[in-house]
Amino acid sequence: MTTAQQIADAVRAGERSASEVLEEHLAVIDEREGDVHAFNLVMRDEARAAAVAVDAGDRTGALAGVPVALKDNLCTRGIPTTCSSRILEGWRPPYDATVVARLAAAGAVFVGKTNLDEFAMGSSTENSAFGPTRNPHDLDRVPGGSSGGSAAAVAAGFAPLALGSDTGGSIRQPAALCGVVGLKPTYGLVSRYGLVAFASSLDQIGPFAATVADAALLLEVIAGHDPLDSTSLDRPLPPLVSGLGDGVEGLRVGVLTELVHAEGIAPDVRRRVEAAAEALADAGAKVDEASVPAASFGLSAYYLIAPAEASSNLARYDGVRYGLRVDAENTAEMNAATRTAGFGPEVKRRIMLGTYALSAGYYDAYYGKAQQVRTLIIRDFAAAYDSFDVLLCPTSPTTAFRLGDKTADPMSMYLNDVCTIPSNLAGDPAISVPFGAGDDGLPVGVQLLGPALSEATLLRTAAVLEGALQ
């Protein structure tokens, strides 16, 4: 396996050309994409042109010649951006997302737009208008979601790096199920400009990579203040890659009781978390039990706040300006017909849920209450971080499940996010790092949580776990 860092080093040194690197990856895509369906669009022509440009131009960018896959909810100028929804049929954004522009400036070569649950709503990538993505480790199983296409692309070797978005676990859960590294940064660390919104107060773009070091490399390129995003943090991030080997000597690690023992956590997954705790202790960390009581209510609060914001964010898909339009007698009927035809069932379910949660007479009982829970979660995490530097828990309750297993019961699907949601509500960073396999031989990811802007600590802790496996 070649890492992104190795590719960039080789291209920079003139040992390999970006075109050569790209063709290798396109060959892997040709071989397996038919089975995996990681992409909504493979950008062969654009990628080849970009590789030629890298080879002809200066090769000093941090990601010069490195193939990168982009979740198809990131705007790419002139390239269809579908969010895996019929409703955006035919729409080509007239602008690049900030992260896309930063990657391009760093010399990255975009190989394609990856599949997702429609508008990032789901945990299996089965809610896609263009068909499901399959787990490269077992094609009968889901890759997780919603960034299942990006996770699968990295796991299948289609690209060493991919970008996803994480609103309630949509980077970390598929990373865990596909056996790759996935990181959700601190809210505001990475600009959301050009990320098609699901739930604005929770959405955050983050990296997928096969190694911890590559995830750090990608995050360094995309992080940083953006004047186009009012919620973007205007604070410098400490370097990520350079401190990766610093180890965890003396680090205070808390095993997060409420999430290790949450409903539905499979015994084999729990055992891997315990093994991770031991590995960190062996490396010199001080491991103890930690408690974040309000985290148990995270799932309930999330399924009010996220749909509420989504109901408003997705109102604009009304058939008036872009994407699908289903004509009707008058404007209101055209809006309804377009949305009926254009949105899938899960998106409709969440729009209805969110509309209800915000309605007069119900606001206080639902949306208002959920915001109070969110405040409690922030408070309880802050208290835990008085005693701990990092918290440890599962990423996903189980290993990858079979396609179709949970599509009939939305609640069972939602429960997949029980361990990942609290970080989104708190706005704090979290990383999922592969740590062995479950009883079925499929990958298990463990999750590390830290306070705002603790990405460097999370990455070096993850690097210790990565090293312990080898």
Added chain:
Amino acid sequence: MSLDDWQLVVGLEVHAELATNTKIFCGCANSFGDEPNTNVCPVCLGLPGSLPVLNRSAVEFAARLGMALECTVQPSVFHRKNYFYPDMPKDYQVSQYDLPINADGTLELPDGSVVGIERAHLEEDTGKTTHMGGGGRIHDAAYSLVDYNRAGVPLVEIVSRPDIRTPEQAQAYATELRAILAATGVSDAKMEEGSMRVDANVSMHKPGEPYGTRCEIKNLNSVRSLGRAIRYEMERQVQLLESGERIVQETRHWDEDAGRTRPGRSKEQAEDYRYFQEPDLVPVAPDDEWLASIRAAMPMLPAARRTRLAAQTGGDVDVALVVERGLDDLVLEAIAAGGDPGRLLVHASNNLSAGAGELSARPFAELSKLEATGALTATQAKTVLAELVTAGGDPAAIAATRGFEAMGDDALAAAVDAAIAADPEAWEKFKAGDRKVTGFFVGLVMKTTKGKADGKAVTALLDARAQS
């Protein structure tokens, strides 16, 4: 039916477009009358993935207005107001809800009455829909065209308390608010162009009883329409109430041609906007130093300017009109340069309705002196003034060029005597006290002197001749 038994209660909601260079959440030009859909970008078109960034000038303008209205200028947050409408790109409007930038102010009207201001908050404007085909209304149009140039133009919505009691007071409020918006540079405040839009909440009740159910009147395109619509609505509501019917709370549209209000869409009353805090923006917390600098740069407001002008001139003329036209500084400067206050004010209120143009204070003062000393008649002065407005210059020189020389007393007396001699019959009538023939003689003198005579001097001579 008797309106006398009923008390009118009015509250006004005024939307004013801020005169910022760019829109409220993006860098597109804020300009009226451009080619449709030319001042647009991903943000104001609400394209997927775009995000708003608050324009600092919009906050400054809103704060300046808040200060002019004696409001508390406070930390505020934005909310989303959710409803579907084709000219609203995101199908929600970013507005302020429970924490507006300006709260609890007052507006004092020229008659001394005070109207409370509940709030003056920031929000974004919508695009503009034109219905094509059919009757040009949404119901029977074949299709509609939307222009998003206006989408994202910053607005302040100024909400008065229900303190207004007469149609005239409502008109005075709108006029005064317009003057403040213009004086502070916050808005063009042109009702005809829609940069200031007034909605009126109107209800009737019997004194001593609780307020009645209100109707919201929209589509008021002038201060005159505002008065007409309220008067119409008073009669309509009292008629219903006196025949034992109830007022339905609804939105009604003013039809200027028909001179009546009509009910709007009935479904509007059931609208639930599902307000929630806008997660794409952060709270606005202007620091004290910045607010102090805005306050320090506040121009003099119309009320103070009226007081200042009235104090200088005795205030027999319409000082409010002169201030409204923005001519008060010019008049005061001309007075300071030795001009005749009375003549200056008459010109400012009667002869400068289109503005002062090239006219500056010193020539204006000179002109008023020529007039006051009798060197120019009122008619001649008006002619010279018009030329000063278009081209500037020296009034005495202009008068000389036009042959406007002072008419000597002897020449005037001779002209008057000639006029008397020309029509002895009319003269007998004049002597008998029939003042209706005054105009006849003055006209005759004007004709023979080719307009050089001063009308007042002629009348005085006629009176003197009649008594001798």
